[in-house]
Amino acid sequence: MTQFHQPISGNDLARFSGPNTFMRLPQATSLDGLDVALLGVPMDIGTSWRSGTRFGPKDIRAQSAMIRPYNMATGAAPFDHMNIADIGDLAINTFSLKESLRIVEESYEAILGTGVIPMALGGDHSITLPILRAMSRKFGPVAVVHVDAHADVNDEMFGEKETHGTVFRRAYEEGLIVADKTYQIGIRGTGYGPKDFTEAAGWGFQHFPANELWGRSLSGMGAEIRRDIGSRPVYISFDIDSLDPAFAPGTGTPEIGGLTSMQALELLRSLRGLNVVGCDLVEVSPSYDPSGNTALVAANLMYEMLCILPGGQG
C-alpha cells in the first residue's frame, strides 16, 4: 500500500504549509507508474459573462489541503489502491482559445496513451470539447454524465463554434459521445426559445432539470444512471454552476435554483461502479468568492470522483 503516493498528512505538516498540489500530493514530472493524473487547465477566455476561472486550478488545490485520504461516508480509500499524482498545469496559450483547445487535445492524447486516467481542474467549460475528442479517439464515443446549470448546446456564440456554451452540441455532431447515454443534470434557467431545450432531447440526451430534483435525494437517480450506462466508458463533466449560488457563489455564470452540495455528493457517490475514464471539474472563479469555499466544494467533489474510479476500491 505504501508504494503509492500519499497526500501529506496534516499531522506531519501544518495544512497551511506545503506544496500547492491537489491534496498536497507529490507533483509528478512523469506519468510512469501513475494510475491517475490530476492536472490543471487554467483558462477563462472561453467564458461569456464573468471571467476569473484561470485561477480555478490554483484555488482548488489550495483548498484541497483540508481533505484527508479516507472517505468517512463511503469507506473509499483511493490512495491505498491507486497511484495518484498531480502533474501540474497544461501550458495553454492564454491569448488564443483555439490554440489552447488544440493544446488540451494534444496533451490528452499523450496522457491517454499511457493508460493514466486524467482528472482536470478547470478552467472554463470549453476545455471539455478537446478532452472528449481525445477520449473518443481512444475509447470510441463515451457516455457522459454532465452536471451543469446549462446544457451547453448552443450552435455558436458570436460566430464562434468552440466556447464554453457550445461543447455538447459539437461533441454530439462530431460523434464523440453516445447521445442516449448523455445525462444532463441540474440544467435550469432561461433560454432563447423552446427549441433550446427540446433539440438535444431529440438527439437522445437525457435531461434532469434542477427543478425536478429540488428537495429530492439524488442517490436513486444516480443508481439508475449507473445501471443505464452499464460497463461503457463514461466521462464525468462537473460544472460547479450546477450547484446553487448559495453553495458555490464563485463561478462565472451562476443560475439560481440549483443543486445543493448534499445532492452533488449523493449523485457522485451513487455512480461508484461505473467505468469512469476521465472527469473534470470546471468553472470555479475564485475572485467571486473570497471565502474560498467554492473552491473547497470543488476540491471535495474532485476527491469524491477519485473515490469512485474503477481502480479505487481495491
Add this chain to the structure above:
Amino acid sequence: MTQFHQPISGNDLARFSGPNTFMRLPQATSLDGLDVALLGVPMDIGTSWRSGTRFGPKDIRAQSAMIRPYNMATGAAPFDHMNIADIGDLAINTFSLKESLRIVEESYEAILGTGVIPMALGGDHSITLPILRAMSRKFGPVAVVHVDAHADVNDEMFGEKETHGTVFRRAYEEGLIVADKTYQIGIRGTGYGPKDFTEAAGWGFQHFPANELWGRSLSGMGAEIRRDIGSRPVYISFDIDSLDPAFAPGTGTPEIGGLTSMQALELLRSLRGLNVVGCDLVEVSPSYDPSGNTALVAANLMYEMLCILPGGQG
C-alpha cells in the same frame, strides 16, 4: 410578436456590455404602448439596521444581464406577449423619507392612470405603503401576497409611523388591502412579545411562518393561495430577506431559517393565473454581498413575476 421590446441578446452584445436596464431592455421615456413598466426606487432611509438598499436597483439591473427571455421551467415567454420596458428610477428625495414616500405615491398614481402594470425594484420596504395607497385608489383594497422574514406590522419605530417595519399595519388601518386576503409568507425570528404575532392574525392576515415551510415544496401552498384569492386584484410584495441569508446574504435585516431560492421559485410559479396588478422586490443591499448573487436572485425573482403577469401567457 416582434413589435414588442426585446432584451438585448447575449449573442448580439456581450453580457458585460450594454445599458444597465433590467435585462437590457430599452429604457422607455414614455409609458405609451407599454403593458409593463419596470422601475427603480433607490432608497434606504427607511431601514433600521444595515443600509445600502439605495444601490439595489442598480445592482439588480446589472445582474439581470444574465437572464434570457424564455422560461425553461414554465414555458413562459413574457416578451412575446407584453410590451415591457424599464422606465428608470423615481426621483426620490434621499434626505426625507416622508417626501420620498409622497413622490412614490404620486408617481404610481400617474403610472396606474395609464393602465401599465408597475414592477418596482427597491429600495427598502417602506416604498410599499405609498404604492398600496395608489393601488387601492385605482383597484379598491387589494389582496396581498407578502413574502418576507418580517410581518412589518409595527405601530411605529422611533415615533415614526411610516418606515420599513410599519407598512402592513398602516395598509390595514387605511383599508388599502383585503385583510383576509393578505398572506404573509416566510415570517420568522424574534419579537417583543406574543402580541407581535397574534394581532395581525386577528385582523385576518394569513400567516405562513418559515419554520412551518422548512423542507416543503411551496407549490401546493401557492396553489391554495391562488384559489383563495380568485380573480381579485392582487399585489405581490417580495422582500428578499424572506430568503435565508445563505441564499440572499446581501440584505439589511437578515434572519436565519428562511426560505430557499427553490421555494421562492415554486411559490411564484404557482401563482400564475392571479390577477396581479403590481409587484415589488425590495431590500437588496448589494454592499453586503460582493459576489452580486443576492441581486442575481432578485433579478430572477423579478423575471419570474413578469412570467406570471395576466398578459404574459399569450
Add this chain to the structure above:
Amino acid sequence: MTQFHQPISGNDLARFSGPNTFMRLPQATSLDGLDVALLGVPMDIGTSWRSGTRFGPKDIRAQSAMIRPYNMATGAAPFDHMNIADIGDLAINTFSLKESLRIVEESYEAILGTGVIPMALGGDHSITLPILRAMSRKFGPVAVVHVDAHADVNDEMFGEKETHGTVFRRAYEEGLIVADKTYQIGIRGTGYGPKDFTEAAGWGFQHFPANELWGRSLSGMGAEIRRDIGSRPVYISFDIDSLDPAFAPGTGTPEIGGLTSMQALELLRSLRGLNVVGCDLVEVSPSYDPSGNTALVAANLMYEMLCILPGGQG
C-alpha cells in the same frame, strides 16, 4: 418580571448603537443575582487551518443586536424568567494555548461556584476541554450534545494533547463525560482511516453523521436524544462548522455537506426540557465572512440555547 436584565430595545436605541454586549444586555461586573452569564473566550491559537476565531465573540455580539427578546417559533421569553447578563471576555493569554486553557478552567470553576449557568462564545473548540473539566468537577460526568463537522477525537496534533481536534478524546479519557450519553451530530468529511470513525463508537459515543441527516427534519432526532438523556446534567457544545459552508462560511475548518440553519434550529428547539448546565458556540472566524452572516447565525443559535435553559420557561 422587570427586575431582570433586558436587552436594549431596537425601538429605544437604533440597532447600530449601544454596547457591544450580547443582544445589548447590560455588561455585568459581578455574578451576583445572575442566572445565566454569557461570556467570550476570544482565542484561535488552537486552530489547525484558518485562524481568526479570536474575533468570534466580538462579531457574534455585534450581530446579536438584531435579536429581539421573544421567540416567535417557540414562545420562549428567556428574559422574562431568568436574570441574564454578558460578563465580558475571559482574559486569556493569547501566546500560550496551555496557559489559556488553565485560565478557562479556573474561570469556569469560579463561575460554576456561584450557580450561574455559563454560555461561552468562542473562540476555537479547544476551550471546551477545560470547560468540561470544571463542569465534571461540579456535576460529575455530564452528557454532551456535540454538534460539529468533526468528532474532535484525535489523540494528538503535532504532539500536542490539547487542541481543537482532541477535545472529546481527552474528555472521554479523563472521565469528564458520560460516553454513551455523548451525541456527535453532523460529523462528516474525511479522515486518516476507518479507526478515526469507529473507535469513539466503541467508547459508546452516539454518532449522527451529516449524510444520514440530509433532507430530514431534526426535530424527531432531537426528541429521542432528549428522552435518552433524561434528567442528567447535559452540556451543549455547538461548533458552527457543523453547518454547511453555505450557511456558515466564516469558520476555520469548513466541510461541505453539512447541516442547514433550519436543522440547527430544529435540533436545538427539540432539546427543550433538558437539564442544560452550560453550552458553547465555537469556531466563528469573522474574517472569512465579510457579510457578518455567520456571526448572525451563531448569535441566533446562542439565543435559541438561552431559550431552552431549564429556568427559561417560567
Add this chain to the structure above:
Amino acid sequence: MTQFHQPISGNDLARFSGPNTFMRLPQATSLDGLDVALLGVPMDIGTSWRSGTRFGPKDIRAQSAMIRPYNMATGAAPFDHMNIADIGDLAINTFSLKESLRIVEESYEAILGTGVIPMALGGDHSITLPILRAMSRKFGPVAVVHVDAHADVNDEMFGEKETHGTVFRRAYEEGLIVADKTYQIGIRGTGYGPKDFTEAAGWGFQHFPANELWGRSLSGMGAEIRRDIGSRPVYISFDIDSLDPAFAPGTGTPEIGGLTSMQALELLRSLRGLNVVGCDLVEVSPSYDPSGNTALVAANLMYEMLCILPGGQG
C-alpha cells in the same frame, strides 16, 4: 494621575477583548467629573451617494483598541491630564434627518452645559450643523478648522436645507462661525460652476485646496492657522474624505487627489495650543473597507485631536 479614567492596557486584556468603547475607556453613564466626552452619532440619512456611516462609530471604536495612551511623536499623554470617557451614542431617529438633527442639538446643549468637551464620532457630516448651533449658543461664533474634500456650502440638496452638503453655508448664514476664521482644508474635485468655489471665499472662508498641498508638509500651514486663530474658541470638523481614497477608502463620497494620513497627522499636531472646544470625525463608512483600516485612521485622528485639547498637556 491615576484618578483619571484609563484605557484598558493591551497587556491586561487581549486587544480583541473588552468593551467596544473608544480605546476601551470606561463607558460613562454620567458626565460628572469628565473633562472630555467621546460620543457616537450613528447616522447616514444625510448622505447623498453611498450610505453606511451609521456603522462608523461602532467600527472606529473597534479599531481604536490598537491605540496606546502615550503619543510617541508628540509626547502627549492625554489620559494623564484629563478625565476622558466614552458616553455612548446619541439616540437619534434613524427615519428622520430633521428630528435627528434636533436630537443632536439638544444633546449638545446638555453636554456643553456641564463644561465637558464633546468629541463626536460620525455619522455623516450633517451632524456638524446642530453641533455648531449648540456651540455658538455657548461660545458665540466659533472659529472652524474644517478638513474635507468638499466645502459643504450648497444652498440645498433636493430642496432640503440641512444635509451633509449644506452645513457650512447654513453655519455662515446663521452666524454660528467666524467666517474669516473658517479654514477649509483639502477641498478639491468638481462642481457645478465657478461660483461653487468663489462664493464662500467672498464670505471670508479661507481655502486650502488639496492640489496646493500635494507633496507638502502641513506643519507650517497648521502653525499659521493656529496663530491666525489665536485664543478664540475653535471647533475642528474632520471629514475622513479629506484623505485620499488610498488612505481612507471606506467613505461615502470619495474624491481622488486628497491628503495623506501623514499630512493629516502633521496638520492636527501643529494645532496644539488652540482653544479647541469640540471636534468631530465624520463620514467613515465601514462597509466600503473590509480591512477596517479607514476606521483605524479615523480612530488615530480622533486620538490626535484628544492630544491637542487645551487640558491635555498638563
Add this chain to the structure above:
Amino acid sequence: MTQFHQPISGNDLARFSGPNTFMRLPQATSLDGLDVALLGVPMDIGTSWRSGTRFGPKDIRAQSAMIRPYNMATGAAPFDHMNIADIGDLAINTFSLKESLRIVEESYEAILGTGVIPMALGGDHSITLPILRAMSRKFGPVAVVHVDAHADVNDEMFGEKETHGTVFRRAYEEGLIVADKTYQIGIRGTGYGPKDFTEAAGWGFQHFPANELWGRSLSGMGAEIRRDIGSRPVYISFDIDSLDPAFAPGTGTPEIGGLTSMQALELLRSLRGLNVVGCDLVEVSPSYDPSGNTALVAANLMYEMLCILPGGQG
C-alpha cells in the same frame, strides 16, 4: 451653451439613480453633432495575469456618477464647449482576441471618419494597437503619451504578436507612432534582461521610469513633454497600473512603486494645449477592488482628459 449634452445633475436625480453612462451623459445612438464620443471596449482576453477588465467600462461609468461638470482646480468646463456623449460599448467578440482587435479597428475608422474625438474605456491594453492603426491612417504617425507600469514592447507572448504586452513594439514596427515623440511614463518593475529596457530607447522612445519620479511634481515634466510635442496630433494611452497599487488596487498586473493619483492629475493637467486626437484609460479590473475606488480614479482621470481636449477651453 445649453445646446450641448449635459451630465444629469446630482441635484436633479440622486447619484445612485439614472443611466449607467459616463457621468450620466445621454447615450447617443448617432455620432451626428458630437465633438467627443466616450465608448467602452469591454475585454480581458488580452491579459496575462489576473482577468476581469471586461467589467472595466461598466464600473468606471458607475463610479463616474460622482463627478460634476466643472473642474475646480483648472477651471475647465468641457460640457460648456463641446458636445459630448457616451456611445456605449463596441460589440467585441469575447472569444477571439484577433477578431476583437479587428472590430476595434473598424469601429475606430468609422468614428474617426466623422471627426469625433474618441475616448475609450478599457478593457485590457491590447485595444490600443487597433486604435493606433486607425489613428495613423487618419493622422499619420501620432505622438503618444503612454502612462503605464509596463513598456508593453514585448515581441510576442506565447507566440502571439498582439496582446496587452506587445502593443508599442507593433505600433513602432508598423509606423503608427512617432518614435521620438513617444513618452513612456511610470514604467518600472522587473524584466527578462537589460535589453527589455534599452531597445525601445534605441528606437527613440523617451522613458520616464517611476523611480525617477517618486516624490516629484509631474507638472514640470508634463510641460516639457507638451512643448516637445508641439502641435502634432497626440494620442494619450493611460494604463491604470501606472499608479501604485495603493491608489489603484483593482488592476490585472499591478507593480509596486508607482505613480500617485496626485501625480497623474498633475501630469494630465499639464498637457492642456496639446492637439489630443484620442485617448484611452485601460486595465481597470473591478473584481480586485470591491470599494470601487480604482474605477473612481479611472473615471476622474478620464474626466481630466476631457478637460484638456483641444475644444474644451472655449
Add this chain to the structure above:
Amino acid sequence: MTQFHQPISGNDLARFSGPNTFMRLPQATSLDGLDVALLGVPMDIGTSWRSGTRFGPKDIRAQSAMIRPYNMATGAAPFDHMNIADIGDLAINTFSLKESLRIVEESYEAILGTGVIPMALGGDHSITLPILRAMSRKFGPVAVVHVDAHADVNDEMFGEKETHGTVFRRAYEEGLIVADKTYQIGIRGTGYGPKDFTEAAGWGFQHFPANELWGRSLSGMGAEIRRDIGSRPVYISFDIDSLDPAFAPGTGTPEIGGLTSMQALELLRSLRGLNVVGCDLVEVSPSYDPSGNTALVAANLMYEMLCILPGGQG
C-alpha cells in the same frame, strides 16, 4: 550562468500556472549547491491583535509569480550570479509558540551550517528571535536593519517573554545583536509611556521614526546606514507594517503614518554592498487584503533583498 536555478518565465507558462514557490523557482529538497534558500515560516500564534499571518508564505509566493528575474531600476540579476531555490516551509508546531520557536532555531542552525543564506517569509515577527539566536552562534552579534512600525522591545506580553512584541529586547539582552548597529526604521504610533521609546535608545539602538521620514527619499539614510555598518554581518528584518496601511493593508497590527512602498524600495536598494547574512519579511496577513496586493508588495521587497545579497552582483 544557466547552471543556476531560474524562475519559470511568464512566456513559457502562464503566470497563473505552475508551482506555488517563490517566483516559481524550483522547490529544492536539499541545500546542496544553493547560495540562497527561501523558506516559509507560516505562523501567527505570536500575534497580539489580528491573526492570519500563517497564510503569509503561501500568499507571498502566489503573488511573486508576477516578478521577472532582472531588476529594471538597479540592473541586478540575482539569478545570474547565485543559485537560489525555495526550500518550502519549516514544519512548525501550530499549537505551541515556544516549540515553534525551538524548531525555527534548530532549522536555522542546520541551514547556516551549510553556508546558505536563508531568507524567511513570515509568519509573525516572533520568528526573528530564534533566527537571531542561530545567526549569532555562527556570526557573533550581528548588525540589524529593522524596518517596522513597532520597536518590539516590550519586556513581556501576558507574562510571555517571547512574542512578536519582545524580539529585540530579548535579542539585546542575549547579546545576539550589536546594539549600536541596530537601526529601527519606521517606528511610530503610541505607547505606554516615554520609557517605551527611550530605553532602547539608551542601549544604543538607532531610531528613525516614521514621522521624521515623511516626504523624504530614504536613499541617503540608507547609504549612511550602509557606511555605518561597514563590513559587519548584518541581518535585515522587514516587518510589512512598517509601510503605511494604504500600501500594505493586509497586516495584523497596522499603524497609520508609515513608510511608502517607494521609500521601502529606496531603503533596500541603498543597502547594496552590505554583508547581508540573512533576512526576513514578516507579518503579511492575507485575509485582511483580498486584492492580494500586500503580498505583492512583500514579494517585491523580498526580491529586492535578493538583489542586494553579497553574491548577487556577479
